[in-house]
Amino acid sequence: MAHLPLRAAVLCGAAFIALGSSPVLAQDSHPKSPAAADPQSSGTIADIVVTAQKRAESVQNTPLAVSAIGGAALAQRGATDLTSIASAVPGLNVSEQVGQARLTLRGIGVDNISTGAESSVAFNQDGVFFSRSAAALASFYDVERVEVLRGPQGTLYGRNATGGSVNIITNRPTFSTKAGTSLTYGNYDTINTEAYYSTGLTDTVAVRFAGQIQNHAGYGKNVLTDTDIDDKHSQAVRGQLLFEPNTRLTILLGADYYHQNDRSNTYHYFGAAGFTATGTPITPTGLLLGGVDPGPRNVASVRDPANNAQFWGARAVISFKLTDHLSLRSLSAYRSSHYLVNSDLNPIGVNLFPIDFGETSNEYSQEFQLNLDTSRNKLVVGAFYMHEDIDGFIQGPFNLRTLGGPSSFVQGFYSGGHLKTDAAAIFAQDSFSITHKLRLTLGGRYSWERKGVADQSDFDFADAYVPGAPVTVPVHVASKTFGSFTPKIGLDYNIAEKVMAYASYSKGFKAGTFNLGSASPALNPEKVNAYELGLKSTLLDGHLRANLSGFYYDYSDLQVGKVQGQLLVLENAAAAQIYGLESEFTLKPVRDLTIGLNASWLHGRFKRYVTADQARPGGDGHTLDENGVPAFNLAGNTLPQSPNYTIDLSAEYSVHLPNGSLTLRGESYWSDQVYFSAFNLQPMSQPAYNQQNAYLTYRLKSGLRLTGFVRNIGNKTIRASGQVASALLGSPILGFVKPPRTYGLTVAFDY
Template sequence: MSSYVGLAALAAALSSAASAQADIAAQATTAVSAAEVAEIVVTAQKRSESLQKVPLAITAITASELERSGIRDLQGVAATVPGLNLGEQLGVAKITLRGIGLESLQPGAEGSIAFHVDGIFISRSVAALASFYDIQQVEVLRGPQGTLYGRNATGGSINITTRGPTEELSGYASLTAGNYNQIVAEGAVGGAIIPDVLSARVAFQTQDHDGYGKNVVTGNEIDDLNSRAIRGSLRFTPNDRLTVDLKADYYRRSDHSGGYHYLGGGAFSAPGVPITPFGLTLFGGQAPSNRRDLANNVDPTNRVRFWGASGRISYELSDEIDLVSLTAYRKLKYQTLSDIDSTSAPIAPIYQAEQDRQFSQEFQITGNHDRLNWLVGLFYFNENDRGQLAIPFDNFAFFPPPTNYLTQGYWGGGFIKTKAMAVFGQATYKLSDVLRLTVGGRYSTEKKRALDQFLFDVATPFDASTPANLVLQPPAGTISQPGSERFNSFTPRIALDYQVTPDVLLYASWSKGFKSGTYSLGTLSPPVNPEKVSAFEGGMKSTLFDRRVRLNLAGFYYKYSDLQVGKVEDQSTVLENAATATIYGLEAELQVRPVERVRIDANAAWLHARFDEYVSRDLARPFGDGTTLINGNPAFNLAGNTLSQSPNFTFFAGAQYTLPTGAGDFTLRGEISYRDRSYLTAFNVPYLSQPSFAKLNAFLNWTSVGEKISGSLFVRNITNKTTVSSAYVSSGLFGFPINGYLEEPRTYGATIRYAF
């Protein structure tokens, strides 16, 4: 509670400071000074409003901020958002926000952070790793968003808005070249086809770079990138009341990224007795001497393709009431290949594949009256997701000695068909000129029908002529278990905000979040229970000292029940319900324009994310903690452990200085990000963690007179830190190797851009 007392004291002090300088601000000229922090408009509550007037913890990253720091993906965004962490495993994004995120990589797994593009919910986490291009704004809503967003938003929501068509001819072209033979080309062009009636925009991006490491067995590069993307949009405005926006996009990636990196033995089969992976002992294989490299008998592959189309129809029923319809269809397919034993021995490749199609329809009616803003809506979602995880392996563990040929091994997969419906509403009423009350709620019902399929076959030879990552048909002998379950929930929200001065807002809220139960395909286990959270949040949003300072603070307290936690058991990742977890913390975001040419931006987050009750087995340490049992089996009492990917403290700061010249403006910018130790599993063992680290970036940006041409020289991760984004202990069948993924090494290069 002392943290909240400190927050309240700081808010009161800043409110007093704001009042003291209000008279000065009132006498200021109405012209916008170049030394002011710019106002940001967000759509977090599904209507356009100032960031500083929304009683939510939101980070908004504008197009200009993305460009100045060369941010093209969620990894770049993560450092600039308090409490946001991003990992990766087999090409799937593991997004964590305030300690809550994706815990399973089994086919059909879903995260707890909702991901939206142009208002459309994107179910599959693999799509979140696609690159950004022609982006208008990125908004990250922290905390449960159960009322307006609902599905899979117990931890928060990431909303990406792309640029739409304009009446005037406009666009840009840019080219980036860097080390590792990086080449990124992107551009867009748009304008009116029929003035004031029909306009269009087309944008594209290509990305290529060589590998950050190599497979020392084959000599080929790994962790390279080859992607292509295109998006088209049309805007039809036949009259002043009706607007129709149509968008379609396509993305494909095909390279040798996403392979497991060998991070050592480290696991213990008995107290104090380390296990060396069998690929290095029984098979006499090798492991790479450099973490960036692999020593695999096969090269990793990563193939992703998805496309989608959406339509947004907005109609003004009256001057105060609008009707909006959002319709979308999306299709995705991805295939990955890696080596789960992480050595050069031919023991166990791992194939993962998924095919998904989703349809969604949302209707919204919004009203804007004198003292009341309101929104009611209906949401429908239909998804058919089919996936598999296949691990053919040498059967030496069952029929020694090593045979040097693969058997069918493990195959797990099936399908999950989801139908979700929701009705929701929210209203904000002005109790007075400075006090507003917001009340909202959402009723969700979700039915999942699954076919869970499993095979463990150590006798039948694996047919390498039909690799498992290219087909989604189960092998002969597969055990199938059908299942069906319905999950219902009501998630309310209530918030109160007080406009202390025109530039200082205080707010407090209580809300609930819900993530439906689901199946872990390939495990033949019953569905986990829904994940639920009750959340309290309070904060302050302020713009101080003649709009030269923007300071936003937030404090939060969460109580989770039936938290869905993933862990490795044998060859698969199993979801199970932790009993309860408590999460609380403080966050701060700061922007300062002390003088016209200088800009400083920073954020910091302190997070306490702990299990209250959680007992689980760790097959890499089968003797448990010596006192805890589950069904008579040794286990660990994890109460008090930190949730995975939840560092206690994170910090980011950027500073820049702009020098005007006759050739244009030159801006020198530096950035530093710091992240405390992150445990990568709930067991909180040191060998499955990333120790604290700091990273440095530097930029020299230039904008020509007239602002049509711009350029940038950049260096990211200046000190070339090698950091782990996710890791786990693999199966005991292979000697418990530790597999993981690494963040990018030092990269540098130059960008030139022309806008019109």
């Protein structure tokens, strides 16, 4: 604690003092969940059942740091994607960049959104692993709950879960008929609709259909064409078919489709970052050639941006009870992902470097699980296999005017190719009751992964630009195999009734990979040793819930993103150290009032990391990298997307009326400064900020619900992510911003 800034220390201390007085994160249960207590009738905090350990159990009995948000809470917030719930989970940072979801848990996540890149936070929907982070933004409708597992999940989840796992669980078909619909209208011409229908076809067959349409006008303008940008137009549909021919066999088939076509995901200009080798600031080339700064929400591009994405998939889940305590489960899935983004590396008024991003992925996965559930043992044994093919590219014609030549485009930059992945694993984990209060958890997973790449990279200054001209540069072919054993050992003990303490040690592993289109050697795997202590308690006869966790991580070969030439690439940082504290409190002092507080303090720093910065070729003046190039020693720098503290405070109060109830909810979120790169540049960051949201909901006993909302009440411009673009353009800072103030009304009806 000696190194804590005073402000962070005070805030963190305030969070823990709250244990004895009030505070916060309500983990609401979906009203349809059979395991959920009725908080309105009991006046206590509702419980929620999770499957974080691949078996159903109360979130308060799960000996790991997991946050669960039920469907009712998601509906209250009007959540339509992961960015809507980031503040509700300590240690979670979610942003969007070029159509990709940048998920970070406790300082670890995805720091590179180039084609073929993968996150260090696993994303799963209904048990299916989604390899492509872009698809993580397309799944929020008809959701039963969201589970966020913080910390390495190397045993049960394995692949790419060194930072944790985000699990989306959608509503299953029901044999009783249920249906509902909602319509949201708001500023920026927002019209969002959702609907679901579930019913039994026979005594053994049930179906469920759900869909969503989202539309809103642009949050900004292209000032050169007067066209809206950062708008949204998307459609999604999901269908599920449930067979229960007898009490032992269950078969669930599902399929989903998502399409988006709009002018979102374009780069915005944030300022200058370049310096000469002697330290003289560099003005971006676009401004020197007569361009203009359009402001953080607008762009100035000759070509309007475009975003097109399609994701679809299917799954088959077969569960069979071998005995009353032993069951077998098979999960087969196929995922297809395609996106194309047209953007501009110089969105400041001069047509110098338009750029396109494209990626197509086809993924097949298969998992088998054997579950033993007795009074003494909670055992899961399984095997996993995945095959994925990715074709991706980044391409942009280059204007010779940038280099002082005529205003003429050459073929310019191309980077792309094919990446193939085969991954397999076997795993087992058992929680054994030593006594009725003390349990021991032992687990292990062996992961094997092979990656093969055939890629191309070129910067063609000689040939005139011809749209669609084929790339003729040589293909670079390489492959590499990775493997690792990731164990887990944990103890949990019931100190008192509804008070559990736990401690664990685990390892995490993320396979090495190739930077698609760079023709460079494979990266080393990312590995972590993680230690965690935690406390989960329900006190005051169910009126106070207090969950605490502390952790320490030792990372080696952390995969960190940077700009190299015109390409976003990953490279291995030597080592990183992360430790922190998290708290989740919910207080229900009286029947109709719920107060929540969740807070995190994070110390995520590089222990050893030396790297060059093309925007500052002189380095720090006394450091050279392994190639003898002037570089920076980044030891002690904060990890990207890792604020030192976050605090989320909420309060909700309900008034009972003759025909229903009226509920007022307010939320306030504080975040410390967020750096977007390992270099910790002030212009490449979002300074400390706070944001408030408010909701007013009128519920009628008939099933009608009216919700008025205002988000980002202060209409603050908050940077979501950023990067330094090509040195050929004078190293401008480009990035993305979060939505402005939005408000509207949602009308919903369930029966």
